[in-house]
Amino acid sequence: MSQNHNITDETIDSIPKVFVVGAGIRGRKHLTLEAITYLRKVPVVLFFPTKSISSQWLEENIEVIKCESLLPLYEDGSVDTDNYNRIAKKILVTAQKHGSVTVLIPGHPKVGVSWIQDLEKYEYDTEIELKVIDGISSxxxxxxxxxxxxxxxxxxxxxxxxxxxxxxxxxxxxxxxxxxxxxxxxxxxxxxxxxxxxxxxxxxxxxxxxxxxxxxxxxxxxxxxxxxxxxxxxxxxxxxxxxxxxxxxxxxxxxRGVQPSFESLDKEFLAMVKQN
Ligand SMILES: C[S@@+](CC[C@H](N)C(=O)[O-])C[C@H]1O[C@@H](n2cnc3c(N)ncnc32)[C@H](O)[C@@H]1O
Missing domain, CATH: 3.30.950.10 (Tetrapyrrole methylase, C-terminal domain)
Structure with missing residues (x-):
């Protein structure tokens, strides 16, 4: 445990909050009611625009207060970790500035999103409070x-x-x-x-x-x-x-897996299952 974890309830309240919300795969129709709640909850939403989820749509239809695209931080041809560091840093700075931020990302946040681990480290160091909200994954x-x-x-x-x-x-x-x-x-x-x-x-x-x-x-x-x-x-x-x-x-x-052969069946196990 980091010694920073030894904090009081009062200090917990002042820790910036980061909500990482899964947007799903098939555009706006995959946004869950829970996701929408977290999009409305914060002063700023950071997000990756898709064909059906733009700043304008979020502000006009979901009543998001303000949103900003993370896309410029994901540079074409860059080393992946440089991109991830830029994104994690931006999230941290935005949360510190505004008190809370929601980050809307494609799919499910816990499927193949490396920079979430950076955020988990910030959380461990009590720089932020982190909450992940499920989305439909690929x-x-x-x-x-x-x-x-x-x-x-x-x-x-x-x-x-x-x-x-x-x-x-x-x-x-x-x-x-x-x-x-x-x-x-x-x-x-x-x-x-x-x-x-x-x-x-x-x-x-x-x-x-x-x-x-x-x-x-x-x-x-x-x-x-x-x-x-x-x-x-x-x-x-x-x-x-x-x-x-x-x-x-x-x-x-x-x-697709190759169909296992009949010979590879554990006959004793099969007999036991049939018996019980
Ligand atoms: C950085 S991971 C993000 C995955 C995302 N968080 C999710 O829940 O689907 C990107 C990888 O997810 C997979 N992926 C993303 N979108 C996909 C899609 N529409 N269909 C199939 N695979 C997809 C691909 O393997 C891609 O390289």
């Missing part, structure tokens, strides 16, 4: 787009770079949802041209250790507006690079 929308239940065969949600960095062994009997296939082997955020520096060849080699080369892989981009026109593109694993030109910062790679 994992949720992909299940609908792919018509797949993650419990059917078991599923692994994993970051592409982490898988390669730790040479994580894969179990091909489970489904894989691979995140951040836009920046394999690079820390650069080439948002306007994700195929730059993207080492799909390394990802393919690692996947080929566990999956057959003619196994189908699917690139998914859940549609952000209607949910009706999600982009889903399939190819064989051995041709993974074919997907390069379709990859964006909002695509994930899905690999």
């Amino acid at each position: 994992f949720d929308t992909m299940l609908t787009d792919l018509r797949r239940d993650p419990l059917e065969q078991g599923a692994v949600v994993i970051d592409a770079n982490r898988m390669l960095l730790y040479r994580l062994n894969l179990d091909p009997r489970m489904d894989y949802y691979i995140y951040h296939v836009c920046s394999v082997g690079t820390s650069r955020t080439h948002v306007s041209n994700p195929s730059l520096d993207n080492r799909l060849d390394l990802l393919k080699s690692w996947l080929l250790r566990s999956f057959p080369s003619d196994h189908e892989v699917t690139l998914v981009q859940s549609d952000i507006i209607s949910g009706d026109r999600s982009a889903v593109e399939t190819c064989l694993l051995k041709e993974l690079e074919k997907l390069a030109s379709s990859i964006t910062f909002a695509t994930s790679l899905f690999i």
